[in-house]
Amino acid sequence: MPDxxxxxxxxxxxxxxxxxxxxxxxxxxxxGAFADWSGRPAVVVDERYADRSHTYEAWCPxxxxxxxxxxxxxxxxxxxxVVTAGLRLERVEEIGPNGVPDVxxxxxxxxx
Numbered sequence: 001m002p003d004x005x006x007x008x009x010x011x012x013x014x015x016x017x018x019x020x021x022x023x024x025x026x027x028x029x030x031x032g033a034f035a036d037w038s039g040r041p042a043v044v045v046d047e048r049y050a051d052r053s054h055t056y057e058a059w060c061p062x063x064x065x066x067x068x069x070x071x072x073x074x075x076x077x078x079x080x081x082v083v084t085a086g087l088r089l090e091r092v093e094e095i096g097p098n099g100v101p102d103v104x105x106x107x108x109x110x111x112x
Contacts, residue, residue, distance in 0.1 A: 004073055008085040015110040021087055027094060027104040028075045033057035041098040050074065075104075082108050 011021050026032075033055045034048035049072075056069040082089055087108035094101030 004071075004078070005081040005084065008081045008087070012085040012087050012110055015087075017110055017112040019110045021082075021108045021110075022105070023078075023082075024103065024105040027096065027101045028073055028078060030096070030100055031102050032070070032072050034072070041100065043100050048072075052077070079106075082106065086110065 008021075015021060029035075029049070030043050030045065032049070034046050034051070036044040036046070052072055052074070054069050054071050056066060079089065079092075088111055089106065089108050091105075091107045093105040094103070095105075096102035
């Protein structure tokens, strides 16, 4: 598994005090092989949410995830890695259709 915590530590290392880190990506709770969107507007999340493994499973067979795969990072792991790296979480946003977010954004700052 890639060490995303190490990546965030490196981000914190190279940021100047007051520097901002912004992450925008697929929502780790509702986008992945563990999330079944076929019953929209309901999304069913199964026990694979806790699995931090690499997968090629994708809802779009022509998409990037189907070709190169993806590592799943649960939401708590991502947020805790930001904080553990010494960054101060300032804002978190979720957007998506019908009230179920498929995009997660966060902003964090290196304290002065």
